[in-house]
Amino acid sequence: MRILLAEDDAILSDALTANLQHAGFEVETAENGAVAEYLLLRQHFDIAVLDIGLPMVDGLTVLKRARATKPDQPILLLTALRDLEHRVEGLNAGADDYLTKPFDFPELEARLRALLRRAKPSAAAVQQVGALSFDRDARRATIDNEVVEFSPREWSLLDLLLGQRDKVVTKDQIAQSWASERPEAGGGRADAAPGSIEVYIHRLRRKLEPSGISIRTVRGLGYLLELDAAA
Template identity: 35%
Template sequence: MRLLLVEDDLVLQQQLFKQLTNENYSVDVADDGEIALYQGLEHDYDAAIIDLGLPKIDGSTVIKKLRSQDREYPILILTARDRWQDKVEGLDAGADDYLTKPFHVEELSARLNALIRRSAGKASTVINNGPFSLNTATAEVSVDQQTISLSSHEFKIFKYMMLHIGEVISKTTLTEHIYDQDFDLDSNVIEVFIRRLRKKLDADKSLNFIETLRGQGYRLIRFD
């Protein structure tokens, strides 16, 4: 999952960056509204965290402009302002939820996780698909109730596919959603991770749960 984190308090920004990367998110950062707007329009994020009190362009304006350009990924706003009018303004601009500073990073993680799940039509923290189960809160993956250990990038790919079961997902899309902005986007690496997922989650090749569509990408098979 790839996130945009917009926060001009560099201490808080680095604290959140560390927390979110530890939770297997790929995180792009911005410390003013101008950079945030550019990045928010340039990339297809899974979610954005945007502070309202930003230099150059305020957070509410950034959100309005993103929504006006059909960027529909979930947005969680952060605000040090305790007036209810400021929170309403952020929500009316197009944000999906808000947190008032100071806050516990665990609450931010939980709200962010819930927003991403809801945007993919998943209400529960546990996503099930036949013998496969993925817990978005604990980052645990199991097959037939047996826990399987995945690397960070393997987990990111499988989580994205579990949130988009039955959809054709290109190598480029997978690459953009698991790496941050500084990574050299070599989609051939995705083939390696897909191969590892097949080996770890379907060692005897009885499930054939990831379908390869030549020239298009991959599709996670939906199990009844």
Template identity: 40%
Template sequence: MRILVVEDDPDLRRQLTDALTQSGYAVDQAADGEEGHFLGDTEPYDAVILDLGLPILDGVSVLERWREDGKLFPVLILTARDRWSEKVAGFDAGADDYLTKPFYTEELLARLRALLRRASGHASAHLELGDLRVDTRAARATIKGQPIKLTAHEYRVLSYMMHHQGRVVPRTELVEHIYDQDFDRDSNTIEVFIGRLRKKIGSDYIQTERGLGYRLIDPTSEDASADNA
């Protein structure tokens, strides 16, 4: 899952980026509203953390422009504790949730997980499919209760597909959502990650839809049995 952090305080921006990266996300950063608006307007993010008190272009204006342009990604706004009016303006502009500064990083991560779950139609922090389980709080996966050792990029691929299980996910979409902006992207590596995941979780979980992409399924379900018949 790919997250954009728009925050002008360099220490807080670095703190958030480190915490998000350690939690298994690909993270892009912007230090002002103009850069943040450009990135959100041109890159496919799963969610955005947006400070409202930004230089050049304030956060409310950034959010309003995104929503006017049809950008639907969840947005978590950050506001000063004594500026309740900012919260109202943020919600009216299209925000999905907010946190007041200062805040605990753990709470921000929990709120972000909730936004991502709701955006993809899931209610629990534990994503399950057959015997496969991903704990988004701990950024860990198990199969039949046994831990799966995954690299950071393997986890990102699996987590993204678990959020969108049952849907065909194009390879280009995976590339866009597991790498940050500065990473040297190579779409061919997705095939490598998919191959490794098949070895670790079982080849029946990931279907290749030729010319389209990959689909994560429950191999024990009746639908999967019918597909394999």
């Protein structure tokens, strides 16, 4: 689950990021509204959390602009304002939910998961890339309608690469996405070591060969999932 967290309070942002990652989210942060708007309009996020009081471009403006191009994007607003007027303004602008600071993290997590559950009927459950059909909810993948078996680590890696298609995924991001998962049999912490990540990339490449999908190594940066031109 990929989340955009737009919060200009660095201490709060760091704390929320750590808690969200521990809860299984992949987190992209933005410290101002301009960055949040850029990311939200150009990348895929399962959900976005926007602070209303963002500098440069306020959260309500980011929300309204995002709604114009991404009407189904789940968005939750954060604010220190307690009055009803601002709460209503945010909801009328298109927010799916609203949380007033200060709050306890379990409440934020519960609200995010509730929004994700409600968003599922309108979101595409299956991604089709080349000959690959990837059903995250059913944990089922096929290539040319033939079921392909992936280990838990391979599945998680493919999910991450698909979620950031056309964007380089670093080894640190891969290790981070595996941190909250159980290691595979005989793996342990060594599973997330750079050498082990390369092994999983190699295995995934071999399984994806018939699909027209390739995983390119970007030297010094990470990996990039691409669709072959002939696919």
